[in-house]
Amino acid sequence: MSTTIKDLARESAVSASTVSYVLNNGPRPVSRHIREKVLATAARMNYHPNAVARGLSRKRMDTLGVVYTYWDAEITDYYFISILHGILGSCMRHGQATTLFTSHVWSKVEDDLSLFANGRCDGLIIVAPPLSCTVMSLLTARNIPCIVVSDTLPDSDISSVNIDNQLAMYQITQYLLDLGHQRIAMLCGDNDQRSTPLRIEGFRRAFSDAGHNEDKHLIISGSYCFQSGYESALKMLDLPAKRRPTALCCANDAIAAGALKALMGRGVKVPEEISVTGFDDTPLSSTAPVPLTSVRQPFGTIGMRAAELLLARIEGDQSHHSEQLPTEIVERDSTAPPKK
Amino acid sequence: MSTTIKDLARESAVSASTVSYVLNNGPRPVSRHIREKVLATAARMNYHPNAVARGLSRKRMDTLGVVYTYWDAEITDYYFISILHGILGSCMRHGQATTLFTSHVWSKVEDDLSLFANGRCDGLIIVAPPLSCTVMSLLTARNIPCIVVSDTLPDSDISSVNIDNQLAMYQITQYLLDLGHQRIAMLCGDNDQRSTPLRIEGFRRAFSDAGHNEDKHLIISGSYCFQSGYESALKMLDLPAKRRPTALCCANDAIAAGALKALMGRGVKVPEEISVTGFDDTPLSSTAPVPLTSVRQPFGTIGMRAAELLLARIEGDQSHHSEQLPTEIVERDSTAPPKK
DNA sequence: ATCGATAATCGAACCGGTTCGATATATTTT
């Protein structure tokens, strides 16, 4: 249907291989005369090389795959999208296409893996795999380059890019402690996410390092969503006054927004009576009824680095990285020293 | 490196073509005996057919491309993401991979088009192309199936999927008029987006159909962002009391949120003093300080239908569709009859 | 002029599948 390299060769009265050399600038020299002729016919015939044929013979599709499972049915969450944004940027800059794969259920991803791991993509970026995830071993077994955006697995030699979850939580807890809070509740996210135990650990360590008594009852398990934050906050409000926390340290912004709603519903003033912190610094942080003090994750950079590391690995780099990108506390209006 | 169909053929003591017939269930019959043998060796050798080779010979990659330019540097906006979500769902259901392409500048997309239009994707879904966009004609010239998610172009035979922008705006304006508002300002989005003139037209028609005098000065141009809404709302507040609108009909939720902030900053009560409506029903609508009455667009369905139409077209369907999916007004707390 | 070295070009094989014409085998018909 469309013009092929053979058409081009015939029309330019040269061999197909020569045309290929011209189009790729090598690997062999072509005389100036012929080069120009070929280029001219290519333009005239509106020739565009077929990426699939090219990919087959070069064993390189210049395509990166992104794998993601959403926890509760939404790819639309800011976390994934911003990382994807970074990945896309990187891919564009390096002339790579980006192919997406998602599924509600992680096991389905593993089943459908063959769709990816079959030459279509040169490598895979796996975003936020749940704790129980065997995909990576499948991939390495099949010699498919991959990178995870997640905390490093203890026993894995797969490179990873992420923030330092423990440190980040440590810092924001410390921030609250420095404000003078003593009774702080941590509103946690899903237990099967790797970030959860790490953030809890950071929270705990901030307490012990500060020499404060850590009251275990103030670690509230939940999930990374608005509803969970709402419910957990209500629980906190129902505690007897002397046990009620003066600050809620939330494991992400959605939880914090939910908590905010609960507090406002009960007429509790933020930050005057209770301080609230978010995590992720999504747009929610700034548009919340009380703009949230939050931990900014460099999502874009995370995605970018993941793509770059993957690309390096595809190009033969064997080294093992596990990058931890710095986070930053963004102060807004939801935190203040405790009352009195 | 990895096992090929030839390895499989040798190991099963049959020809490669027979293996192919087994793996694809056709197009020719294979004896039960051989079928099972091949399947067994395939499993044993952990064989996965190479999608690229397959794609080359079948001229079909089972991949749909999604093209998008973000207005102001963010792919992360809810509009695109939710549509993408619908597309992904459809693709998964139909065994298609999804490849993404974005760029800040639309012209860059046109340049890089060859990356897509070269066999890698079987067709393209173009999301929200700006008014001045020549990509589609390039594509049709090169015989590449495509669908736009956008209002239909007057002179185009490319199928499209979208809401009825004019009708939707008509309805929400009517809703405000029915509440008793007479002085309503429309806070518009970008002028180079196709939706803008259509929504304005809907706004106008609602006025004229209701027999109200339409005051042209209440159509405020701007862009689809928070900041624009903020600024436009301030302008409204600065109008002399008798010309000040009692309702702000915003062209999207971001604008409405910005407007809300301006109003709250000036101590204007919503909805008691001024009603505000959004458009799109993004999460912003429900999490805004005053939950917004908004127009819900069926983003997921839009994406889904776009993918399905594209798939049909790829499979040879020549018919021309331009689907307009129904919208729905979601009432929340930001609207009420005008004061007194 | 002749020879060797270098540069430019060609032809064929290959990447890993699919598909079609031809052949071999099994089944039915007469």
Added chain:
DNA sequence: AAAATATATCGAACCGGTTCGATTATCGAT
């Protein structure tokens, strides 16, 4: 039992590029 038909399998060509060994043209040095 032979002929006609249906079924199962093979081999080769093809998809549209890249790459490598071999061949030819070009050039400077002797």
